[in-house]
Every structure is written in structure tokens, then in C-alpha cells.
Amino acid sequence: MLRYVSRRLVETFLALLGTSVFVFSMIHMIPGDPALMVAGLEAGPEVVEQIRRELGLDRPLYVQYASFLANALKGDLGVSIRTGYPVAEEILDRFPYTLGIAVGGTVLATVGGMLTGIVAAMKHNRFWDGAVMVLSLLAVSTPSYWLGLMLMLLFSLSLGWFPSIGIRTPAHYVLPIVTLGAQSGGTISRMTRSAMLDVLGQEYVRAARARGSRENSVIVRHALKNALIPVISIVGLRFGQLLAGTVLVESVFAIPGVGRLLVDAVLWRDYPMVQGTMLFVASVFVVVNSLTDVLYAVVDPRIRVTSP
Amino acid sequence: MMAAGRIPAVAVSALLWLSCTAEKAGNSLIFASTADATTLDPHNTTDSQSDQVIWMVYNALIRYDEDMRFVPDLATRWSVAEDDVTWTFELREGVRFHDGTAFDAQAVKANFDRVLDPEQGHNRRDLFAPIERVEVADDFTVRIVTRYPFGAFEPMMAHVSAAIVNPTVARARGKSFGYSAEATSGTGPYKVVRWRKDLELVLERNEDYFGENGKLETIVYRPITEAASRVIALESGDVDVITHVPPPDLRRLEENPDIAIIKTLSIGAQQFRFHCKREPFRDPRIRQAISHAIDRRAIIDNLMAGMVAPSTGPLTPRIRGRAELGEIPHDPEKAKALLAEAGLPDGFRTKITTTPRYNMGVEIAQAVAAQLAKVGIESEIEVLEWGTIRQYWGGLLPEDCPLEIFIMGAGASSADADWGLRPIFATQERNENNYGYYSNAEFDEVIHEAMRTVDPSERNALYRRAQEIVYLEDPGAVWLFDNYHVVAARSNVAELTTSPLGLVTFERASISSE
Numbered sequence: 001m002l003r004y005v006s007r008r009l010v011e012t013f014l015a016l017l018g019t020s021v022f023v024f025s026m027i028h029m030i031p032g033d034p035a036l037m038v039a040g041l042e043a044g045p046e047v048v049e050q051i052r053r054e055l056g057l058d059r060p061l062y063v064q065y066a067s068f069l070a071n072a073l074k075g076d077l078g079v080s081i082r083t084g085y086p087v088a089e090e091i092l093d094r095f096p097y098t099l100g101i102a103v104g105g106t107v108l109a110t111v112g113g114m115l116t117g118i119v120a121a122m123k124h125n126r127f128w129d130g131a132v133m134v135l136s137l138l139a140v141s142t143p144s145y146w147l148g149l150m151l152m153l154l155f156s157l158s159l160g161w162f163p164s165i166g167i168r169t170p171a172h173y174v175l176p177i178v179t180l181g182a183q184s185g186g187t188i189s190r191m192t193r194s195a196m197l198d199v200l201g202q203e204y205v206r207a208a209r210a211r212g213s214r215e216n217s218v219i220v221r222h223a224l225k226n227a228l229i230p231v232i233s234i235v236g237l238r239f240g241q242l243l244a245g246t247v248l249v250e251s252v253f254a255i256p257g258v259g260r261l262l263v264d265a266v267l268w269r270d271y272p273m274v275q276g277t278m279l280f281v282a283s284v285f286v287v288v289n290s291l292t293d294v295l296y297a298v299v300d301p302r303i304r305v306t307s308p
Numbered sequence: 309m310m311a312a313g314r315i316p317a318v319a320v321s322a323l324l325w326l327s328c329t330a331e332k333a334g335n336s337l338i339f340a341s342t343a344d345a346t347t348l349d350p351h352n353t354t355d356s357q358s359d360q361v362i363w364m365v366y367n368a369l370i371r372y373d374e375d376m377r378f379v380p381d382l383a384t385r386w387s388v389a390e391d392d393v394t395w396t397f398e399l400r401e402g403v404r405f406h407d408g409t410a411f412d413a414q415a416v417k418a419n420f421d422r423v424l425d426p427e428q429g430h431n432r433r434d435l436f437a438p439i440e441r442v443e444v445a446d447d448f449t450v451r452i453v454t455r456y457p458f459g460a461f462e463p464m465m466a467h468v469s470a471a472i473v474n475p476t477v478a479r480a481r482g483k484s485f486g487y488s489a490e491a492t493s494g495t496g497p498y499k500v501v502r503w504r505k506d507l508e509l510v511l512e513r514n515e516d517y518f519g520e521n522g523k524l525e526t527i528v529y530r531p532i533t534e535a536a537s538r539v540i541a542l543e544s545g546d547v548d549v550i551t552h553v554p555p556p557d558l559r560r561l562e563e564n565p566d567i568a569i570i571k572t573l574s575i576g577a578q579q580f581r582f583h584c585k586r587e588p589f590r591d592p593r594i595r596q597a598i599s600h601a602i603d604r605r606a607i608i609d610n611l612m613a614g615m616v617a618p619s620t621g622p623l624t625p626r627i628r629g630r631a632e633l634g635e636i637p638h639d640p641e642k643a644k645a646l647l648a649e650a651g652l653p654d655g656f657r658t659k660i661t662t663t664p665r666y667n668m669g670v671e672i673a674q675a676v677a678a679q680l681a682k683v684g685i686e687s688e689i690e691v692l693e694w695g696t697i698r699q700y701w702g703g704l705l706p707e708d709c710p711l712e713i714f715i716m717g718a719g720a721s722s723a724d725a726d727w728g729l730r731p732i733f734a735t736q737e738r739n740e741n742n743y744g745y746y747s748n749a750e751f752d753e754v755i756h757e758a759m760r761t762v763d764p765s766e767r768n769a770l771y772r773r774a775q776e777i778v779y780l781e782d783p784g785a786v787w788l789f790d791n792y793h794v795v796a797a798r799s800n801v802a803e804l805t806t807s808p809l810g811l812v813t814f815e816r817a818s819i820s821s822e
Contacts, residue, residue, distance in 0.1 A: 031696045032696055033699050036701070038431070041701075042354065044740060047430075047433055047434060050429045093504075149537070156540060157544045163546055164537070164540050164541045164544045165340075165547075254531065254534070256504070256505065261506070264506070266695075267694060267695060
């Protein structure tokens, strides 16, 4: 188990290093000059040149990368070109909002998805099964941008139940979380249903039923526990995707999270901010995935045997 | 790795945050802007989102009133000497900055020294280049000497970047001045008490203000980038005022009895520019042909929902020194004749570059392309994101610039003809501000003479000539329309100030319970 974890650590580090190279070269390859963006439309050439020097953009690329990497290893992600604030501070400032809706979205998607999936499996080929499948198909295929606006129109404007934009009270979290969780919820629902159907057809479930176990106990003790295994891996992956997927939701609901920060940074060609945010999101993604793998190994002993 | 360790602390701070951010209080107004202010340092500002907050927090020596006349602000009187270069300002006494520091002539001098100092690298240094030096005559008298008689001196002094910052705080904060609530200090009717980037910027009434106190206790600026979300937030009452109403939503909002629409003709106009160093755009007849081929009325009526007005000159009616030259008529036959005269009777192929950053930027380009096709000019449309198109406007030599016909929003942030014409049409070797490499010797001569003319009637005559050249004889652009600045507010909000500069301010605004 220890060797397994340490190997995962090395892999994680390499993945992050690769990400940093990728992110650094990507942002420098897309056209656009940060000094021009900072200077504004009416500035003269000398002002632009001076800004470029101050930002260190006149140095060769490999020098810029080396200093970025050296600082990043110390936990210093540089200073935002646009605001002059330390990048790491800005990210940590905004991460709570992103984390809040991503965790909320994951919980909603997991609980909702699993419950509906189980119901569908138990009512196999009956009305509720069909209803759940149609609903989850809708959830999977609705763009979150559109869904967000529709929820706002219905629940904020027409019914007045929830605030439309911003993020200040718990009520503000409801619509963004639903918007974000819907797609994953649909996926998890379909996953759970097929995993359950698979397990319910297995020999040991039939054996348990034959022994006269009560149906609830068959579902919870025998079927659910085994059906859970594939679902866990999906939930872990989904959480990472939700973190990255908050970009649209944050824009629609005007939430100042990491996703918005990244989009604004790209539009502004704020190099340090783009690099820092991407590296941060990638780190969270990689860490969550590693944790999921470990959790997987705990739940399913077969994983530990096959991958020492 | 770093993330994993920090999460619990961060989560705790998130919970704390939930309990302590501003809720809508009684005498408070919430304004949804399109983006957060970038800086509250007037010497660095280049965007209207920042400018409108700066005007609430700072004062300048003089300023524009709503009819674009100059009125006293921190100066009570001002005059120019016989030499046309020495301007004397008598300052208001008893004014204090938000931290209690007294305002005086030294503060004014410190401000202009600050923005003009090349070492400090402020974005707005170029704007103040005509100033040679600032002298303190006595505690409340300042003399500003320009390098030459400068016709646009007053517009320069009424520009948002001439707002007076607290020199003590500015010196102590250095580069970080104006980038946080604590590092912002002016004399204005409101002071910044909290600024959470991209979430909210909160102003509180300055009880010690020298002028009439504001009626609102607090003003909250809340950036909402999505236009559709902004509109829903206004309709549901979550915010009180929004700006930049999208054309497709305008009619619905106009019909809503709870909402009032305020339209102000702005200093901004939408144009298409040409790469004038590239064939066939070197020939003024080609540029005239394109201008006549375009049906501006069709674009205005069908795409802009009446939120703009047809251009009648290169500068909008709100700009000082503008000349009324009439609409360029839509005349495809004349366009064809001009093309033939220029030796291209069958038209030519070109590329139109646009950006979605401008309201309906892509749709306008599509309409223009279709209209040009009717006179034989075939064009491909290229859509670039702002950061990309901006890079082609950054001091390139003509041969390095790939643009041919391209969209551009233009306005004079000082609301004066000098700043509206000189930077963008006077000859430049590279496209530093004159993005289309426009060059016309007579225009250059007239514009530079006008710049050095202080007498208003002489000045206006020179600018009229300059505008005739660039608009009619040797067109430097296709002028499409003059923009309106459109603001929508809940009907219980009174006395908003909207300026042609695209700003919304709240000095006298009030809000009654709905």
C-alpha cells in the first residue's frame, strides 16, 4: 500500500511538471501582448515598452519559465499583471466559492444520481425506470449555460424563491449547484442503474433472495455495496471535471471563483495568473484522482492485489 | 500538493465570508457593471468601469457637467495668461482627503509630478505630455505651464486621469496605490470601504465632503459579465441599476413598468478602419466606394434596435469641436462608379476583421460583407478575440500588420476633438494609435495647428477643416453609427447621472422603498 501511494506521488509530481511546461508554452503561443492590454487603447509606445520591461516580458522565454518554476516550487506563483496582487493569494481567496459549488454539485449529483439509479434498477422496465432515464438523458444533454439562465428565469424572476446572482448566503448556492450538478447527476444515475442491474442478476444476490433475506437487505447489504465500486471512480473523476466546469456557472451567476479568474486572465493575457490558475486546478484534479484511487483500493480489495 | 493542505483553512474562511458580506440595506444601491474596476488609481485607468468609480471617490480641479461644460470642482476659478501657456488655478480651501490630510497646492503639484514622472510608468503619462511644469504660487494657488499654447487644455484637466489623489497615501503605497480599498484615498463624496475583486466594491458616504452630501449611504458595485444574467438580476430586483443593456432585451425592459431606461448619446462611435498602406486601400476612391456601399440605416434598424444614431461626422455630437457634416448616403451606384474610376470595375477580394467584444460586432461585420458583395467586393470575415485583435494595434510596421478592413470603436475620453482625432488619424510610422496607418499631409498640418490654438473660434474652424478631410475627401474610416450609452434602473431609483463618456455616477442619486 505504501509503495502504491509513493508511486502515485511521483506520478503526481511528473504530471504537474508536465502541466507547467504545457501551460507556459500554450499561453505564450496564443497571440496577444499583456503590455498592450495593461496600457489601454490610448497609450503611447514608450509607456507600452516600459510596462513590457517592468513585467519582465523582454527576457528570453526559457529565463521566464525557469524563474516561474523556481518560484512555483516555493509556493510563489508570481504577481498578477492586471491587478498587481500575488497570484497565489488571489486563487486561495476565490477557491472557496469554486470549491463550495463543486462539492455541492458533486454531493447533489452523487446522492441524486444514486437514488434515482437505484429506483430505476428496482423498477426495471416499468414507469419509474423510463421516467428516470428520460430525465437523466435531459440532464446529461442540457448545456449548463442555458440551464443556469432557465433556472434563474423560473426560480428567481417568476417564483422569487432564490436570489439570481452573486454568492453571499446559502440560498445563493442553490441554483449554481443544481446547474453544475445536473449533468453529472444524469451520468451517475445511468451508471448506478446499470451497475445495480448487473449486480442484481448475479448468483450471490439470487442466493441471498433464495435464503429468504428481506428485499431491502438484499439491495443494501449485497447489491449496493458491490454496485458502488464503479460509481466511486466516476464520482472522483466527476469532481475534478466539476471543478474545471464551474467556469460557465460562475459566469452566469456572477460568482468570483477560480473559473472566472482563469477566463479573465486569459482575456487579459495575464500570464502569471493563467499559469498559476491552471497549475492550481491541475493540482487539485491530480490530487483528487489519486485520493479516489486510494479510496478505490480500500473499498475493493482486488485493486490492492492487482496493483501493488 | 499545495492545494490539499490549504483546503480546510480555505473552507473555514468561506464559511466566515458567508456571514459577513454586505446585504442590501435600506439606503443602499446596487449597481451591476459589466466588469470589475481594474484600478482606482486615476493615473493608470483606461477603462470606463474604473472611471465611474473614480469619479465617486475623487475630484479633479475642474470637470464636465452633464451638458459637457466646464465647471469648478477642486478649483474655484481658473484663467490663462496672455502668453496662452500659463494657467492659474485658485483652489478650494478647507477640503480634506478621506484620511483627514488637508488638500492644498502642494497636493496638486505632487499629482502632476507623479503622473508625468517617467520612472513611475503610469499609463496616462501621454495624455499630460503638453504640460511642462506645475508651480505652487501659494497654499491655494497653482500655476500649470504648458510647452506650447494647448487648445485642449481644459478637456485634459477635466479628464478622469486629472483627478487628484491623496499624495501621502499614494507615496506610501507606491505601485499598489489604487488597487485595494485601503490603498485608495481621494476627496470625493464617497470613500471605498471594501473591495473584493470580481465580487463587490462597496462605497460609503463621505460625511466630511466639501460639497453637498450624497443621499445614498452605500453604493455597491457588482460585476456581472453575462448580459443575460444582468438583465434577469435587474428584473428580479437583485440589483437596482445595470449598464450596457443588450439590444435584444431592450424592448422587454421598456415595457416593464418597474424599470426605467436612460439613453445618453455617447462620445463613442463604431467604425471600420482600413489598412491604408495596403492595396487597394491606398486609393481614397476605394475607401469612398466602400463607405457608399454600406447601408448604415439597415444595420442600425435591424441589428441595433435603435440603440445607436447614424454618424454625421467623424466625432459624435457630444465632443467639443466636432463638425456636423451629414450622413454618408447609401449609394451603391456611386460606389460602383468610384470602383471603376479607381480601376477596379469588377471589385476585389478582401478580409473583414471583427471582434465580439463590441456590441453585435460579428453581426455587423456579416451585414457589411453582404452589402459590399452587392457592389462586387467579396470579403471573408475573421472573428478575433479582443486580446488577439489588440495585438495588431500595437506599434506594428505596415508590412507586419495582417488587417485589411477592421472594426474599431473610437471615442475621445476627454470629450474633445484633439484627443478624438490626433492620436488616431495623425501620421505615424507604426500603428501605435493610428491603427489604420492613415496619413494625410494637410490633415496633419491642420490638426497640429489646431492643437496649438487656444482661441475657440479659430480652433473650431481648424477642426472643421480637419474633419472634412478625414470624413469626406480622404476618408480615414467608415463611420457606422454613434453609440448611445444605455442604462436601465428600477423605477424607484432617482437622479442617476449618466455621462456621454459611458459612465454612471450617483452623486445625487436616491432610492425609495418599492
